Amino acid sequence: MGTIYDLAKITGFSITTVSKALNNYSDVSEKTKAKIVQAAADMGYLPNAHAQSLSTKRSWTIGVMFSEANEVGMMHPFFNAIIESFRKATEQQGYDLIFASRNLRNRDMSYLEHFQHRAVDGIVVICSDQMDKHVQELIQSSIPIVVVDMDSTDCSVVFSDNLSGGTLAVNHLYELGHRLIAHIAGDMTIDAGLARIEGYKQAMDRLALPIPDGYLINGGFFSVEEGKQAMQTLLALPKRPTAVFVAGDQMAIGAMEAIHEAGLQVPHDISVVGYDDIEMSKYVTPKLTTVRQDTERIGQHAAELLIEQIVNKKRVMTTDIIPVDLIVRQSTGPVKA
Missing domain, CATH: 3.40.50.2300 (Response regulator)
Known part of the structure; x- marks a missing residue:
């Protein structure tokens, strides 16, 4: 790597001009600045990223x-x-x-x-x-x-496409014979949560399936604990669902824990569909059916x-x-x- 003196000699400009160009002074023309910056990069005087920043006016x-x-x-x-x-x-x-x-x-x-x-x-x-x-x-x-x-x-x-995701989950459960399908939703102030709720509702409506009171429950901000609490609420209903579409995999893992703690089995007693396809969904027991986000x-x-x-x-x-x-x-x- 050369010195600023070498750079001045190669470019034919004074040391002062070279220094000003490398420090992006406004009193050096863009043409001169570009020539000096390119020479500095070629001889390894400046890291390429720094040279690029000076020549393109980007920070990268x-x-x-x-x-x-x-x-x-x-x-x-x-x-x-x-x-x-x-x-x-x-x-x-x-x-x-x-x-x-x-x-x-x-x-x-x-x-x-x-x-x-x-x-x-x-x-x-x-x-x-x-x-x-x-x-x-x-x-x-x-x-x-x-x-x-x-x-x-x-x-x-x-x-x-969260709307389609909700529809995919409900249609899958319907094809398995489920008619009592609940939804543990993400917080209803969040776009993704709202869209998945709408996908659930639209699919239930197209399939002429009613949504009983208590079957649409706010699971909060997609945590394992909130999913578990929401599932416990569903299990306490007079007529519990046979399947649950959960708006996030972490909530779904919590929901499955609540089902197991209640002495029930997934999917024998209650089927569960999650959302996201996080890495952990492949390793929980049973492995989680889910809507995969790319x-x-x-x-x-x-x-x-x-x-x-x-x-x-x-x-x-x-x-x-x-x-x-x-x-x-x-x-x-x-x-x-």
Whole structure:
């Protein structure tokens, strides 16, 4: 790696001009700056990323923010898988990720101010809490943004076809002979939870199946414990369901625990369908039938949408709905005669 003196000699500019160009001074022309930056990169004087930043006026960083009511962030397998897919796709294009700390809420700085201070080129928000004022501030800003797992007309969004997912689950249980089908829903303030509820309701209506009182129950924010508590409530009904569609795999695991603790068997007494197809769903007993969200595709599409905006220097408002699949395992079976 050469010195600034070598760089001045190679380019024919003074040491002062070279120094100003490398530090992005405004009194150096763009043509001169580009020549010096390219020479610096060629001789290894500057790391390529730094050189690229100077020549393209990009930081080559993307901000990541989580906004969910239970604040599990990357601890949730679904969100973790999306971020991993997003990371791989963006790193292939030369970007690094900067994660916003929740400690910002205890400081006199908003997420927008934080990302502006870090000069990120774009932001991805993993969001189940559309009422979060920090999310809305980011959406209304001029920074390129993609929001995952939330519907909005004010920015680019990527989310699963949750309406179809609810329908797939109910149709599967109906084909197995079930008519008493309950739904443990995700929190009803969350887009994904609401869409899965609507898919459940529409499927029940098309199949001319009534929804008895108490069969649609709010399971909260997709945790194992909340799923267990919701299932205990269903088991206490005068006429318990023979099958349950649960809006998240972690809740479904909790629901199966409640069924087992009540001395019943899955699927012999009650069939259970989850949602997400997290890794653990393959290893619980019995293995969980679930609606699979394509986290690889969600992360990839989110990355593509965001980088397109960064490169074109233009925000885009588009809705990308990713198809879902039903994965049939051992937690569902024919209705007991």
